[in-house]
Amino acid sequence: MASKKTQQTEAQGVEAKDVEKNVELSDKEKAALEVSESAAQSEEQSGKKFKLADPKTSYQEAGFTLAGEQEKELPEYPSDQLVARIRSGFIVEA
Structure with missing residues (x-):
C-alpha cells in the first residue's frame, strides 16, 4: 500500500524525490x-559527538545514556527512538 504522500505526488505526476x-x-x-542515514553509513558519523539540548x-536506552553536560558519540546503529529525539531537538550535535 502506498503512503499518502506517495499517492498525492503520483496524482500530481511528481516523484517523491523531487518533492x-x-x-x-x-x-x-x-x-x-544525517543521523538517520548513519545506520547505513556509520563510518561518516564517527567522531561527531551529541549532547542534550537541556542539561537538566x-x-x-539499552546501551546508550546521556545526562547533564555529557557528550557522546552515537552507537553504530542508533535506535528509532534515539533518532526521533535528535529530530525533535531533544539531543543536539555538540
Missing part, C-alpha cells in the same frame, strides 16, 4: 537527517 529536494531544512533537521534532562 523532498524542494524542502528547506533547519540545521537541527539536517543533523537529524537525561536520556537512557
